[in-house]
Amino acid sequence: MIAEELIKQNQRIKKYYHFQSTIYDSTRWSFLFGRKLILEEIAKQTAPKTILEVGCGTGYNLKKLSKRFPSSKILGMDVSKDMLEIAQKKTAKNTTIQLIESSYGNNSNMLEEQPDVILFSYILTMVNPDFSKMITQAYNDLKPGGYIAVVDFYNSKHSWFRKHMGNHHVRMESHLNPLLEDKFTVVTNNIHSAYLGVWQYFSFIGKK
Secondary structure, eight states: OHHHHHHHHHHHHHHHHHHHHHHHHHHGGGTOTTHHHHHHHHHHHOOOSEEEEETOTTSHHHHHHHHHSTTSEEEEEESOHHHHHHHHHHHTTOTTEEEEEOOOSSOTTOSSSOOSEEEEESOGGGSTTTHHHHHHHHHHHSOTTOEEEEEEEEEOSOHHHHHHHHTTTOOOSSOHHHHHHHHSEEEEEEEEEETTTTEEEEEEEEEO
16 A cells, blocks of 8 residues: 555656646746755764755756865755656766665665665655655665755745646645754754745755
């Protein structure tokens, strides 16, 4: 039953991003806030040897990670082939970046080495109900003393907006933070307001 739910979830995401990949970079700048901030917060904590971004999409963060951490090995994982094809074009000349087409959460021992940092940027609120498995997998995959970094939607006081985001497969119910706080030692955990409070997003750094 769990395997069937995971397959259906991956199919939904692949179908959703088949079109969204074509407009992703031209539209997401207007509401995926905090992506620059989370990279700055990572840099304050560590100089990672290996970084894994789960749900790397079109490679927006991968390029910025490679500039900020030029000596780091950077792995970008995504279940969407359409998104990865765009990421491949963006990062083809960068030998420090490796792309992996795969889901995440039930992949024990799939990585050749334990990352120092695992980044989730606007992906955990889209994986329902498997967000908890992904957080647990990240804990298992990280090196001892490694860091999880998350930037994502938090909540909205407006039911119409939560419904709108639900139509785009995004759950906004403040549900991620308790799991992250329970699993990791909190380094930073900040909630930010967007568009005068229409919704909130959060940035979290936790240590294993």
